[in-house]
Every structure is written in C-alpha cells, then in structure tokens.
Ligand SMILES: [Zn+2]
C-alpha cells in the first residue's frame with residue numbers, strides 16, 4: 001500500500017470525489033463509489049493509489065500523483081491480489097509456451 005502525504009490524498013479526493021474509485025478491479029463489479037465503503041461506518045479512511053494497481057509496492061509508489069485514484073482498503077487489497085495472480089498466470093503460460101519450443105523446436109533454416 002502507498003503511504004501518501006495528506007496533501008496528495010486531499011488532491012486525489014478533490015479530483016475524483018471522496019469515495020472509493022474502484023470500478024471492479026477488485027473482482028466485484030460495481031461503479032465508482034458503490035463498493036460499500038462509507039466514511040461514517042467505521043471503515044478505514046480512503047487512500048490514494050494507482051488504478052489499476054501495479055505489481056510491486058515500488059511501482060505503485062512511482063506512479064505520478066495525477067494518475068492516483070481514491071481506494072478503500074478492501075478494494076485495494078483484493079485488486080492487488082487479483083493483479084498479482086493474473087501476472088502469475090501469465091508467467092506460468094509463458095513458461096509453458098517456452099517449454100513447447102524446447103520439445104518441438106522450430107525448423108532451422110538450412111544454410
Ligand atoms: Zn472494488
């Protein structure tokens with residue numbers, strides 16, 4: 001999770017509204033502000049982070065403030081997990097594809 005200065009969070013909330021900006025990256029389809037987060041019901045405060053999440057904390061921290069969106073903690077953690085699982089599946093698929101080439105190498109051009 002990003003640790004952002006209050007001024008950055010205030011700017012993000014001013015630009016995008018003081019509601020969770022998730023529109024389904026967490027894996028649950030909903031419109032922005034409709035994930036159930038509410039400021040007066042004991043939820044954790046919103047924080048500012050890139051939408052969709054980047055894979056690593058370092059990459060998330062490097063995203064310019066103009067590209068940040070308000071997130072509630074629940075959507076952020078689910079979206080980050082989904083993003084990392086997606087990348088993991090992609091790596092597995094790439095590994096499989098690479099192994100196919102090992103056992104069925106493309107014909108080498110005669111020269
Ligand atoms: Zn969400």
Ligand SMILES: [Zn+2]
Pocket residue numbers: 020021022035036037071072073074075076
């Ligand atoms: Zn949310």
